[in-house]
Amino acid sequence: MADIQVNSLRRTFGTFVAVENIDFHIRDGEFVFFLGPSGCGKTTTLRMIAGLLMPSSGRIDIGGRNVTYLKPRDRNVGMVFQSNVLYHHLSVYENLAYPLKVLGMSRAQVNAKVEEVAKLLQIQDVLKRSTERLSAGQAQRVAIGRMLVRDADVFLMDEPISHLDAKLRAHMRVELRHLQKELNRTTVFVSHDQLEAMSMADRIAVINEGQVLQFAPPQEIFDRPATEFVAGFVGEPHMNILDVHLDGTKATGDGFAVAVDANWLSRNRIRSGHWRLGVRPEHISIHDAPAQGRFPARLFAVETMGAENLFSFKIGGMDFKVRATTQDSDQYLDAVDEVLYLRASPERVYLFDLSSGKTLAQASATEVKEGLS
Numbered sequence: 001m002a003d004i005q006v007n008s009l010r011r012t013f014g015t016f017v018a019v020e021n022i023d024f025h026i027r028d029g030e031f032v033f034f035l036g037p038s039g040c041g042k043t044t045t046l047r048m049i050a051g052l053l054m055p056s057s058g059r060i061d062i063g064g065r066n067v068t069y070l071k072p073r074d075r076n077v078g079m080v081f082q083s084n085v086l087y088h089h090l091s092v093y094e095n096l097a098y099p100l101k102v103l104g105m106s107r108a109q110v111n112a113k114v115e116e117v118a119k120l121l122q123i124q125d126v127l128k129r130s131t132e133r134l135s136a137g138q139a140q141r142v143a144i145g146r147m148l149v150r151d152a153d154v155f156l157m158d159e160p161i162s163h164l165d166a167k168l169r170a171h172m173r174v175e176l177r178h179l180q181k182e183l184n185r186t187t188v189f190v191s192h193d194q195l196e197a198m199s200m201a202d203r204i205a206v207i208n209e210g211q212v213l214q215f216a217p218p219q220e221i222f223d224r225p226a227t228e229f230v231a232g233f234v235g236e237p238h239m240n241i242l243d244v245h246l247d248g249t250k251a252t253g254d255g256f257a258v259a260v261d262a263n264w265l266s267r268n269r270i271r272s273g274h275w276r277l278g279v280r281p282e283h284i285s286i287h288d289a290p291a292q293g294r295f296p297a298r299l300f301a302v303e304t305m306g307a308e309n310l311f312s313f314k315i316g317g318m319d320f321k322v323r324a325t326t327q328d329s330d331q332y333l334d335a336v337d338e339v340l341y342l343r344a345s346p347e348r349v350y351l352f353d354l355s356s357g358k359t360l361a362q363a364s365a366t367e368v369k370e371g372l373s
């Protein structure tokens, strides 16, 4: 049982700052994701928690104990990485038993523990098999099993399923989420896949350029992103984000103009000026005639995706996405190159600061009655 407290953690490589004075607290039993683009510092942060890399400065406590400069083996953490090296000359059973034998456990204890973990991961049938004869998914489960057998206080996983095929990855997501809840063990999982993080995490730390931009539950990250970067990183397809000039209640961009609710602006203390306006593809409706609050856009392409259609419009030379159910939008499948009329859901529009990227205003159903009109 252990929480993880990180204070002013920083790591540089020469003059390059990989992790910049980050602070966070991970609660006991929590399933936390480090989510961010390649090179943002996820692995570096995880390796410092594991003890595989020393911080340049700052402090790490696990279970109330200062472990900042302790060796990995003195922290009682279990780890699994993207590419795990199994002992290929050994069987699955021996791979799982090895870490326990090193700890000096009796044969009966080792047997019992290996059985328990194999059952949990559903690899009982392959225990006798050589690791060379495993599928990618089985091999990855053995690697996870090697972490689990050790009864560590904290589990650290660095993209452990990212190289599996899509179907197996979806399966492993559900399994790992279930397993984490069953074991109730503090777990940090590194990923650059926002769908993975959204579907598995209790809380997500969104990281960019060595900084934690937001640390919150998935739904909050999605509904109330702290910055434009977070807003654009989470959601599939991405939020549409455009430059606008706000004059009174009129927001004008390159190729479009919308009226914004005056109360919403005054409540959020937004003045006229240059801002960034964001709206998610699923919060825009398509119409075939102009009306107040609708703006014209030329349809560029349509992708059918089964239950939904994904429309790409061109606005001011920019790609602008709209996602709609087949029921609401099948009538526009043949409208490529035509001008249609779009309306953004008034309660779903965001404004971001042009220079800092901070979210200035986010509408919500309770806050805004009219919004764009």
Ligand SMILES: Nc1ncnc2c1ncn2[C@@H]1O[C@H](COP(=O)(O)OP(=O)(O)OP(=O)(O)O)[C@@H](O)[C@H]1O
Residues within 6 Å of the ligand: 013, 018, 036, 037, 038, 039, 040, 041, 042, 043, 044, 045, 192
């Ligand atoms: N040993 C090192 N020496 C020099 N630079 C390093 C070293 N390790 C990491 N870096 C740099 O620090 C930055 C963060 O690296 P890190 O591996 O933490 O990224 P990441 O978020 O895990 O990315 P990915 O999703 O690609 O795994 C990168 O720019 C990387 O090049």
Ligand SMILES: [Mg+2]
Residues within 6 Å of the ligand: 042, 043, 044, 158
């Ligand atoms: Mg990494």
